[in-house]
Amino acid sequence: MPHISVVVPVYKAEDCLQELSKRLRNSLEEISKDFEIILVEDCGGDRSWELITELAQQDDRIKGIQFSRNFGQHYGITAGLDHCSGDWIIVMDCDLQDRPEEIPRFYALAQQGYDVILAHRGKRNDPPFKRLSSRLFYQVFNYLADTQYDAGIGNFRMISRKVAESFCQMREQLRFFGGLVDWMGFPTAIVEVQHDSRFSGKSTYTFFKQWKLASEIIIAYSDKPLRLSVKLGFLIAVLAFFYGIYIIFRAFAFGVPVVGWSSLIVSLYFLGGIIIFNLGIIGIYLSKSFNEVKKRPLYLVRNYTNMFGKTGIGFNTVRSSETVRQSDRSEL
Secondary structure, three states, rough: OEEEEEEEOOOOOOOHEEEHHHHHHHHHHOOOOOOEEEEEEEEOOOOOOHHHHHHHOOOEEEEEEEEEOOHHHHHHHHHHHHHHHEEEEEEOOOOOOHHHHHHHHHHHHHHOOOOEEEEOOOOOEEEEEEHHHHHHHHHHHHHHHHHOOOOEEEEEEEEEEEHHHHHOOOOOOOOHHHHHHHHOOOOOOEEEEEOOOOOOOOOOOHHHHHHHHHHHHHHHHHOHHHHHHHHHHHHHHHHHHHHHHHHHHHHHHHOOOOOHHHHHHHHHHHHHHHHHHHHHHHHHHHHHHHHHHHHHOOOOOOEOOOOOOOOOOOOOOOOHHHHHHHHHHOOO
16 A cells, blocks of 8 residues: 555646656655655546556556546545555646645644644745636635635645545535535645646636536535525515605695605516525526435546556446456356
């Protein structure tokens, strides 16, 4: 069983993988030669899987998982944690903005009794719009999800084996790695790290992808949108009641006729929009509940490399077609 596992979701990273594997091996060998690197390829459409296969042939400590289709970054992290075997697990992105050279510092702090070591990025080397959208993402997320998640903390972290096992017990369809680990409440330490520029290419997390992720996570982890819609409805009802009292008082006290066809129509449309909006929120919650009830697997695997013959935490996914054919021949 390896002492340290590194889980890296890979998406359109063919230009990074050689440098990533070299720097990871150099950093991990400062701690122990007994490690594994699990690269989860999320069907980005480039040569990433071919390169992962080549790297795995050169070093059997490098292992690969290829999804059947694009499932997303947090599902890639889930797959890596399902299959890892280390006493300590590093989770990081593949673009080398997370520096592998920080891992020995994580490990040293973990020996002091912490189960989670978080990397805090003091100054992010991202474009201004990326930093702004990320800051807005976390402000809205923290308000609607009733959390205090730090925008300077990403996926880069070290977790203990028991944290990884606890994470893998939670199989909800909507995945947010950082939020789930934060919810567990294990002893946590924070390390200030240097945040580098991307080694190559540009981020695939567009503004709209960020906000789509934010809305899904908020629905998955909080009922605050429902509670806010109830408060809004109650506020509108109270205001309408007092306005009605005001109209009746003017009619009886001063003989002011009740007029306002245009305002009546506007009010009806406004209330109709509020009702439809609230029904939409309820519908989204129902659709997410429907997805959970179906109990589909979180991800499907097309191919493995250097992976079989080991036991991970949640090794329960579909085997690759080649492996299935080999097992069928052996049974015949």
